[in-house]
Amino acid sequence: MDSESSTASRLKLQIKFSGRSIPVEIAGDTTIKDLKSLLQTLTNVLPRGQKLIFKGKVLSDESTLASSGIIDGSKIMLMASQGLHQGGGPVKKEAAIVPDSTRRKKETIKDSIVKSQVERWKATGVIALSDCGLTTIPEEIWTSVPSVRVLDISQNSYLEVPATIGQLRSLQKLHLNGNNLFNESIGWEGLTSLKLLTILSLSQNNLTALPSAIGALKSLKQLHIENNKLMCLPSEIGFLTELQVLKAQNNRIKTIPTSIGECVSLIEVDLSCNLLAELPETCDRLKNLKVYSPVF
Template identity: 60%
Template sequence: MEAAGAIAGEASDPQSETTGITITVKFSGRSIPVTISPDATIGDLKSLLQPLTNVLPRGQKLIFKGKLLVDATTLRASAVTGGAKVMLMASQGLHQGDGPILKEAQSVPTRVDNANRLVSEKRQVRVDKNRLERWKVTGVVALSECNLKAIPDEVWACGLSARVLDLSNNSVRDVPSQVGRLSSIQKLLLNANAIMDETINWEALTSLKYLTVLSVNQNHLTTLPSALGALTSLKQLHVANNKLTSLPIEIGLLTHLEVMKVNNNRISTIPTCIGDCISLIEVDLSSNLLSELPETFGNLHDLKALYLGNNGLKSVPSTLFKMCLQLSTLDLHNTQVTMDLLRQFEGWESFDQRRLLKHQKQLDFRVVGSAEFDEGADKN
């Protein structure tokens, strides 16, 4: 009877092999329960963990009882059983997490005479009349690293005089409609702030017809609006280290765009209209969630540098080497694209000669050291 009871108990046990086992994954101070078949591989476990941790599978290192778990091995073979605790470590650059960590504005000690002691208070940035006049004369409004939480009203008083506005490395949250008053602005630098989709007035921003450089790296943006296509004078677009999941199809209207850096986001697809951005010279799509690229990349005849590392790519556009005759830099590290595959593409030999020539020039001018030549992709 006891034996029969034991068998019945095993059949109804949620931790039995037929229904899977539940393990706990420790990551970044969290305990994440995961139910999985004991015959699943470590690679399968990593795939399950990606949406739970926002860490790409190739960026995950799973450690159990002091040993690194191997992707091709099953949980059963790795002795990972129900109730086991597994530690997850994320490789740098492959954590598609909750966005960048922004530093709080630093406190500056100030002496209080009547108390004869030091107190900590936020440094206040006062925009005096002389500074405003200087901004108007030079056309450069430089307010980076000023502990700002909002854009001073005096900035809008610059009007047509402003050519460059640099608000990088602050805690600015709102980009209000007043930005449209700076109608002659050419460079807008908003890097490393606290800007979100709902706090940036895109309608006003996209009215800046002379804007050539827009840089909003390291903020909290999840989308770029279709209105972006109105910035037809734009030559450089920097939106790295945000939370973007896609690019608008209107990006194809940016025919003067030369540099596009959208690395370290969560982009899974690139619109085919990217091929309409015929002036592109440098494109950085590294550390995203891409599994393929549109064939229209072959239309980018002026393209010189393409960065695709840390993605899930299995191949590249078939006409990339044949049509992009200026291409001399290609980064495919930590993808599934190997050197053996690349050598099969038409135009590879010409590309290979260009990149070797570029490397030799860098050596001649001592731009790079004498380290081994980087092939640009993994060997296997």
């Protein structure tokens, strides 16, 4: 097999981590950086805390698997930096016993910080809580900042996005990427009621399917669902006629619905590293497409 065909092939790898072996199937031309993003969903270790070692050499983020000499069946060791886990939260030392007076003082300071934070959220309309080690969405968002326009709670450890997110009627950009979300973890009836939403990022989670209700997001311009476990896309995606960017690489998608041809505003589509054998003929209708990555 020549080097070009080897690069385009899919590789079955074994990732050694914490005494266990994690099977991964991925394209040979994938970069080490993208492999780390995929491993984040499987190990709950943030990419910046990962060190991948192959044959005694630390792999560079910019290199591809093929250029690093990695072949089908290779074994790669993953070492994680202390404190850079997500899912279970950062690794911390056992807390010491704190006197009541000190604890009350700290709680007062915390309340003051929260109040100041809420005021800033109200003034800017932007809530940025990325990579804060949170396991729940702060209740202050629903009760104090209903007019928020941008909500970024990416790279945390959320176990649930409640249907009450639908109360954020003014929300335009929602970033939920890099969390521990499953299909049932998301209150879709609330999320899909956000009529002004233009950007939705659900990448690097554990989703296996999108609901048909996603077609209700008629204002959506960017949909990021890469690095999940999606098997297919719902036919209702054809209702997203304003959609300009669709990132769905590194999933398990086998077929694309013919309704994709109705997404006439699409400019950029990435379907690489999936299980696609062919694309529907309706893709010919996407006249505005400039970047297209369907790699089979």
